[in-house]
Amino acid sequence: MKFLNGKNVQTIVIVAVVAGLLFLALSGYLTPVFNLTLNPLVSFESWLSVRYLSARDFLTAPRDVTQLREQNAILESQVTQLQTQLIQMEERLGEAQICFALLDFGRTNPQYEYVTATVxxxxxxxxxxxxxxxxxxxxxxxxxxxxxxxEGLVGRVDAVIAAASRVKLITDSTSVVNVLLQTAEIEAQLNGSLTGDLSLDMIPLDETVEPGDVVLTSGLGGNYPPNIFVGQVLSVQMRDNALFQTASVQPIVDFNSINAVLVITNFEAVDITPLIPE
Amino acid sequence: MALIAHLVCALSLVVAYVLQTTIVAQTPLVNGTADLILLFFAAWSLQERVYNSWLWAVIGGVLISLFSAMPFYMPLIGYLGVVGIAKLLQRRVWQAPILAMFIATLLATLLQQFLYVVALQVAGAPIAWGQALDAVIFPSVLLNLIFALPMFALVNDLVGRMYPLEVEA
Structure with missing residues (x-):
């Protein structure tokens, strides 16, 4: 009976209670009790953790922001460099495409000698x-x-200095080009205008001109070589009591976006002005 | 100081001419374009402290006439007209220089374009007045009026830096 003294009984009771609690916990009977007690604890923990992390981020932020800003600046400068390179490459690609196209024209018209020039x-x-x-x-x-x-005819050299030239476009209001309508084989005069539109004049009334007819240089007058593409007929106008038909022409060259041209250097323009009776 | 004024005026004219032929002339409204050189001369001539505008109108006008395809030295006459109008307005509307700039731009553009049309007609170009007004003159006037204010501010600032006002002690 000496074994059942007060101290041992207390130990046995504690062990029994702990064992019982363990048994109940392992068997799942204490889950509602755990939930009831642990959930507020977890919630409080998460609340505190979030606040702590926020506070830590706030306190350590300046160093990170500085680093991020530096990295951002470096990346931005790299992006700028790459964009510059991209633009340069695109420009070179555009120039190369123009050069290839001009080269093609030169190959298809080998009778002429050319000088390439930039606008x-x-x-x-x-x-x-x-x-x-x-x-x-x-x-x-x-x-x-x-x-x-x-693409086709642009104009002719109007004034020359050592390192540059001025070219009069065929769309200028004072420009007159003698042309040939390829389909109908009619000769006519192509006139420029103030607005840059092209029109055909001096088409005989008895000739049939259709929209879409190809307009080429005729070579008459000696200002331009023959058979250079100029454009296509857009519409035909026939007025009562007029001596000739007129027609609007859509130029093949986009005069607003010319970047490079070819100057035909072995064609000698003939000045027939003295032969024209006053 | 006079030498600096000549230098600044010459450089500004070169810059205006380059910008005019490379950018402004390639961005038309209908068929009209702004004229930076005209605007520069108008703004330069309206400055009270500048005395070389007639000289540079002659020099600039002659050089531009040589480069231009416009007949009969018309750019020279046009720019002299611009300076004349601006000087006239400077004496009359001196308290409101921006208003003077707008009036000078309007009148000078109309005068210059009128001279151009007449010169081209005399030279044989088939230009109709109605078409010239609709396609070129009115759009050019509008563009010049739009660019008048920034040009005046720029030239005013430039002249202000060249001739700083004396502050009384």
Missing amino acids: IGREISPFLQYIIIDKGSDDGLQYGMPVVTQ
């Missing part, structure tokens, strides 16, 4: 349709030389 400006007055190119008398350019692109 560097336009006439200061809006009433005139002229462009300025970066080749001049140093490159063999002379007054009157025809200017073309891979």
Whole structure:
């Protein structure tokens, strides 16, 4: 009976209670009790943890922001560099495409000698349709030389200095080009205008001209070589009591976006002005 | 100081001409374009402290006439007209220089375009007045009026830096 003294009984009771609690816990009977007591604890823990992390982030943020800003600046500068490279590559690609196209034109018209020139400006007055190119008398350019692109006729050299030339476009209001309508084989005069539109004049009344007819240079007058593509007939106008038909022409060359041109250097323009009776 | 004024005016004219032929002339409204050189001359001539506008109108006008396809030195006459109008307005509307700039731009553009049309007609270009007004003159006037204010502010600032006002002690 000495074994059942007070101290041992207390130990046995504690062990029995712990064992009972363990048994109840393992068997799942204490889950509702755990939930009831632990849920608020977990909630409080999460609340505290979130606040702590926020506070820590706030306190350590300046260093990270500085680093991020530095990294951002580096990345931004890299992006800018890459964008610059991309633009340069696109420009070179565009130039290469223009050069290939001009080369194609040169190959299909091997009878002419060409000088390639870049358009560097336009006439200061809006009433005139002229462009300025970066080749001049140093490159063999002379007054009157025809200017073309891979698409067709552009105009002719109007003034030359050592390193640049001024080219009068066929859309200028004072420009007159003798042309040939390919389908109908009719000769006519192509006139420019103030607005840059092209029109055909001097078409005989008894000739049939259809929209879509191809307009080529005829070579008459000696200003331009023959058979250079100019454009297509858009519409035909026939007025009562008029001596000739007129027609609107859609130019093949987009004169607003010419970047490079070919100057035909072995064509000598013939000045027939003295032969024209006054 | 006069030498600096000449230098600044020459450089500004070169910049205006380059911008005009490369950018402004390639961005038309209908068929009209702004004229930066005209605007520069108008703004420059309206400055009270500038005395070389007639000289540079002659020099700039002659050079631009040589480069331009416009006949009979019309750019020279046009720019002299611009300076004349601006100087006239400077004396009369001196308390409101921005208003003077707008009036000078309007009158100078109309005068210049009128001279251009007449010169081209005399030279044989088939230009109709109605078409010229609709397609070129009115759009050019509008563009010049839009660019007048920034040009005036720019030139005013430039002249302010060249001739700083004396502050009384």
